[in-house]
Amino acid sequence: MRPSTRNGAADGGPPRPTERSRLEWGLLGSALLLALALVAALAWGGTSWAIDRSLSAFASAGAPGGSLDGLRSWWLERNADLLEAASADASPVEFEIFPGEPLPEVAARLEAQGLIRDATAFRSLARLRGLDTQVQAGQHALRRDMPAEELLNALLVAPGEQLRVTIPEGWRLEELAALLDRLGIATRVDLIARASAPAPQRWPLLASLPDGASLEGYLFPDTYDFEPAAGADAVIDRLLTTLEARLTPEMRARAEAAGLSIHELMTLASIVEREAVLPEERARIARVYLNRLAEPPYILNADPTIQYALGYQPEQQSWWKRPLLYADLEIDSPYNSYRRPGLPPGPIASAGLEAIRAVLEPEPGSWQYFVANDVACDGSHVFADTLEAHNANVATYQTGACGR
Helix, strand or coil, rough: CCCCCCCEEEEECCCEEEHHHHHHHHHHHHHHHHHHHHHHHHHCCCHHHHHHHHHHHHHHCCCCCCCCHHHHHHHHCCCHHCCCCCCCCCCEEEEEECCCHHHHHHHHHHHHHHCCCCHHHHHHHHHCCCCCCCCCCCCEECCCCCCHHHHHHHCCCCCCCCCCEEEECCCCCCHHHHHHHHHHCCHHHHHHHHHHHCCCCCCCCHCCCCCCCCCCCCCCCEEEEEECCHHHHHHHHHHHHHHHHHHHHHHHHHHHCCCCHHHHHHHHHHHHHHHHCCCCHHHHHHHHHHHHHCCCCCCCCCHHHHHHHHCECCCCCCCCCCCCHHHHHHHHCCCCCCCCCCCCCCCCCCCCCHHHHHHHHHCCCCCCEEEEEECCCCCEEEECCCCCHHHHHHHHHCCCCCCC
């Protein structure tokens, strides 16, 4: 009988494991046992040292990632859903950590109050980062829309030892830097210099950032607690961490499906942020810009890009000139979207989450034009599909009565 090529077994007989297959099965068995040990350590309060030992052994036995860092990344990817925000509720929630309270009890109460999705995953995250004993006692201001990693970072800062600051949506880098300088958190010069230096390579969201581009538009606007004199590096790290957490995998997938890089997404969202006054108009304004980008001559005609190009206006003490004049539209700048096709080189301000969502989920429609409604003076706009209809709207609604 001719020997078969499958593991040396004769035709018609069961295959016999070779020495190599025995080794492979042994490694797989060891890996599975170590994985169970790791899960047990994570679930039942094992120390960071025990977890790291389990992770190291698991990695050496052929686990995904091939290294401790790789395995940590693998675990985080597998548990990404559990580490997402518990809800979209952005209202503040007071949460107290008691002196000496262990992490398992803290995590259980966080889950019970709807601040995290899963207590075990949260504890595992803290241990994998070596922070399971670093949460600070005191009264913390949290939100249910904070992803687990952002919430964990908030619990690492002792209440009462930091300054609370709200960074408004639609601000440019210079405005943000001036605010933090006034509060003594970081100097304006340092912040602008750090944000204008080559971007840190560890941030996946910065992968599409063009060479030489600043972090304009990537410093996420939100309410933060900073230590006094935290410094520019700490500020930038915190704001980028928040954006990285808020820009979910689903949102990134939507951008890719729409043919937008992260840089293009943030650029268009910043224009929508500056243009929209009423929240309910964001998605419609985003649609207008996307429609303009879809057909020749690909001209955005976006006033906020002109304001950005013009820069600081001493007489108005503002970075955003109002009203714009026809002469302003002739400024020679790569940000002049009246003269140059396509998107400008980068964001013109920090867009909030809703402006980003508006670009990813624009309102269906064929509008190509809109004009401010100076009759209502409520920040609304009137939209049109054709130039003829738009000119009629301009004649009717652009009275100048609102001082735009």
